[in-house]
Amino acid sequence: MDSPWKRLLITETPTKPNITANSTNIIKNGTVVFTCSPENEGTNILWFCNNQTLSLNERRNMSKNNQTLTIKSVKREDAGSYQCEVWNPIGANRSDPLTLTVNYGPDHIVIRPSPESREIEIRFKDPLTLVCHIESYPPALYEWQVNSTMNSDFSGNTIVIKSVSWEDSGKYTCLAKNDVTNLTISKDVTVRVVDTSPGKCKGFSLSGGAIAGIVIGVLVGEALIQTLLYFLFFRKNGRVRKHHLSEKNHSAHKHGEDAKMYEHSVCPKGSALPAQVMGSSPAFPEVPSESPYQALDITTADVYDKIEPLKNPQA
Missing domain, CATH: 2.60.40.10 (Immunoglobulins)
Incomplete structure (x- = not known):
């Protein structure tokens, strides 16, 4: 038979427990640990969040005697008011609320x-x-x-x-x-x-900004086109000058050869050159040409001039 003193301890209502946390202002995905400290021995502990019994999951777990509540990878929905409650067959008592703030x-x-x-x-x-x-x-x-x-x-x-x-x-x-x-x-x-x-x-x-971009693009394009035309123009002129100079040198060389050939063919070595015609080229003197008809010495005579008149037989 139990003593009256022991019976009195069992039938006493638990006093209000104390709740603490390692942090009440935590950043999302952090970890928070709540601790409930009852003053009476032999009591059971329950946890509440926003006055609702706290359900456990893979992120929320408790120690063996339920005195510690750990929440890992804290989320926005974990924010709120937390309490722990101690109870025995006689009665129960709940701690003051502790508010958890989650920053996200x-x-x-x-x-x-x-x-x-x-x-x-x-x-x-x-x-x-x-x-x-x-x-x-x-x-x-x-x-x-x-x-x-x-x-x-x-x-x-x-x-x-x-x-x-x-x-x-x-x-x-x-x-x-x-x-x-x-x-x-x-x-x-x-x-x-x-x-x-x-x-x-x-x-x-x-x-x-779009208008400015278009204007800049047009100016750059115009500058590139002018540069290209300038390059092509002077490149082409350089080729033309080179071609003209080559032709001029070739023409002068050929002209000299033609004059020399003419000199050897018309005026053999040792003979005098014919007089130049006024206005003719000194390199190519003109040789007077004679018509084949002018070369013929045709003497014309009247046959009647050759006939002598008959003498008068009477004379």
């Missing part, structure tokens, strides 16, 4: 509106609103870039342009940073300002 993100960035093509068409002088949505704790810090240049005119997660101009075309990038996790995420969307007024092609627009 930035994750799942989205820019609204967000077409599948990641390109937004907006009419000239229409309003434009861009909203950057981020999942992050603590809340992320936002920065906007336009065409890869930070724009200090935009702050927070929202851009509002009351009346867009042609210069508002370009790539808009939302950057978000979590100072606790030291993580940064970004996403961009292209804005095209279009003119849909009558007589204009729908969807036509050119940003300042």
Whole structure:
């Protein structure tokens, strides 16, 4: 038979336990360890999260006597209020809550509106609103870039342009940073300002950067073409000059040979050259030619001149 003193210990309601943790402000994927310290011996321990009995899984496990709760690879859903409860057949008592904060993100960035093509068409002088949505704790810090240049005119997660101009075309990038996790995420969307007024092609627009790129491309192309033409022109002229010089030298050489040949064929060695005709070439003197009919010495005479008159027989 048990003593009255022992019976009194068994029937006493457990006092409120104390709960502690190695960290109550943890970064996602870290490990947290809770410890429950009851003041009474022989009590059972239960764990609660957000007033719900804590279920165990491969990431959540307890020690043999349930005094220690370990959560590995902490996730966002692990954040909340934790308590341990001690109980015996007489009663139960629960600890004060201990809040676990899980820092995460930035994750799942989205820019609204967000077409599948990641390109937004907006009419000239229409309003434009861009909203950057981020999942992050603590809340992320936002920065906007336009065409890869930070724009200090935009702050927070929202851009509002009351009346867009042609210069508002370009790539808009939302950057978000979590100072606790030291993580940064970004996403961009292209804005095209279009003119849909009558007589204009729908969807036509050119940003300042595109126009500058076209102008530079045209100038570079023109410079290359001029350089190529300059090179081809002088190369061709060089060939022509060389060809003309070669022909001139060849002609002079041939001319000398022809003159020498003529000299040997017309005027044999030792004979005098005929007088040159006025205006003839000194290299090729003209030789007077004589008609074959002029070479013939034809003497003409009247046959009647040869006939002598008859003498008068009477004389």
